[in-house]
Amino acid sequence: MRRVLVFQHVAYEPLGSLDPLLRSRKIRIRYVNFGREPDAMPELDGYDALIVLGGPMNVDDVEKHPHLGTEQTLLRQACAQAMPVLGICLGAQLLAHAHGAQVGRNVPELGWTPLSLTSAGQLDPVLRPLGSAGRVFQWHGDTFALPDGAELLATGPTCNHQAFRLGTCAYGLQFHLEVDPRLVDRWLRVHAAQLATVLGPDAAAEIAAETRQRAASNHAAAQAVFGAWLDAAGWQPRARALASGHGHA
Numbered sequence: 001m002r003r004v005l006v007f008q009h010v011a012y013e014p015l016g017s018l019d020p021l022l023r024s025r026k027i028r029i030r031y032v033n034f035g036r037e038p039d040a041m042p043e044l045d046g047y048d049a050l051i052v053l054g055g056p057m058n059v060d061d062v063e064k065h066p067h068l069g070t071e072q073t074l075l076r077q078a079c080a081q082a083m084p085v086l087g088i089c090l091g092a093q094l095l096a097h098a099h100g101a102q103v104g105r106n107v108p109e110l111g112w113t114p115l116s117l118t119s120a121g122q123l124d125p126v127l128r129p130l131g132s133a134g135r136v137f138q139w140h141g142d143t144f145a146l147p148d149g150a151e152l153l154a155t156g157p158t159c160n161h162q163a164f165r166l167g168t169c170a171y172g173l174q175f176h177l178e179v180d181p182r183l184v185d186r187w188l189r190v191h192a193a194q195l196a197t198v199l200g201p202d203a204a205a206e207i208a209a210e211t212r213q214r215a216a217s218n219h220a221a222a223q224a225v226f227g228a229w230l231d232a233a234g235w236q237p238r239a240r241a242l243a244s245g246h247g248h249a
Contacts, residue, residue, distance in 0.1 A: 009055025
């Protein structure tokens with residue numbers, strides 16, 4: 001059975017729609033919740049992939065959150081081993097920073113924003129299903145530069161670096177494909193003060209309404225992209241693998 005190590009920073013940023021997808025493929029999930037165990041020292045041994053989720057801290061808050069240094073060390077190790085890596089929001093920033101790229105302030109993106117694939121993104125086996133997505137869900141105020149050797153896969157009008165690939169199996173996504181209406185409603189409550197300050201008192205209702213409108217298409221995009229990431233790692237669903245003549249345990 002495949003095993004995935006997941007780094008979580010706060011309880012309100014879980015795997016979202018990634019969780020049932022992983023479980024449907026009989027992939028075992030182990031969370032390391034640094035919010036509860038800030039001194040945890042996980043190891044990659046025994047795991048087949050690494051997923052690093054979002055969080056409210058900045059990558060350089062290492063003095064306050066020492067686990068951020070631990071995570072960057074493990075991200076470098078994972079990439080050196082050609083282990084599949086998926087970094088989401090803070091996770092993408094940590095992946096970039098771990099490989100020498102700067103992470104700094106950006107115009108806050110809160111809610112649904114336009115996304116465009118680069119020419120590389122249109123050809124990328126993982127990101128190309130987003131070609132018709134149009135808008136994705138965002139919740140961040142920082143942005144990453146590209147690490148040396150990384151390929152920019154997606155851009156946006158107020159944040160140019162939205163997705164990148166490093167090597168063949170490490171992906172950083174600034175946006176949140178994993179959200180559903182229930183998760184977005186939770187974020188709107190948690191970040192109510194920030195949202196009202198940045199976008200005004202009506203923003204929460206507007207974002208909630210757009211989330212309900214886009215829920216089905218966003219879920220389909222998430223399943224396509226995350227499924228393609230698993231396929232790229234060689235973790236095809238059992239039925240598909242057997243049909244092609246080479247099953248996976």
